[in-house]
Amino acid sequence: MAIVTSFRSFIRNLGATLGLAIAGTIINNNLRSKLSQVADISSSNLQWLLDNPSEVLAGSVTLPGTSTSVDLKDVFVAGYKVGFRTIFLVGAGLSGLAFFFAFALLPQIELSRPDEAKLKEGGKKFDEQLRQKKGGKADTKIQLHGIT
Incomplete structure (x- = not known):
């Protein structure tokens, strides 16, 4: 670089x-x-x-x-x-x-990705799993790879 x-x-x-x-x-x-x-x-x-x-x-x-x-x-x-x-x-x-x-x-x-719909669906599932773990509360803090 x-x-x-x-x-x-x-x-x-x-x-x-x-x-x-x-x-x-x-x-x-x-x-x-x-x-x-x-x-x-x-x-x-x-x-x-x-x-x-x-x-x-x-x-x-x-x-x-x-x-x-x-x-x-x-x-x-x-x-x-x-x-x-x-x-x-x-x-x-x-x-x-x-x-x-x-x-x-x-x-x-082309800026759109062929797997974009699949990634969005995976994100929604991940979000739903987080909500279930928190007891249905929507938390703005999400821990990804050890970073909050």
Whole structure:
């Protein structure tokens, strides 16, 4: 049981790590695409913008090596919207795909037992024997295998 639990935890952590890396890549690519469409920014300044989103979202920023102030907050917000929408759609699609795979690959096991009626009848007989031993009183304490 411990091996299965640790393997499940490992796979869960591995999936979270890969998912986070993929989500970060999607967001960075969307931001890079939006920024390259709007403004003519050098690759070093583009990397600086991607590395410092909090400064960009706070308001106007002065890019390193330039003296001009740029307001790219709206571009960043639009890039984040597209990125998170893409991540949501990919995640929803993968969740749906996982559901159908699980449904198709898991065996369909019937929950009713073929000897269920026999077991119920045995339980009723056992209960009746207990009542006869107690003199007809219904007692809620039942001793099974030495446990009360």
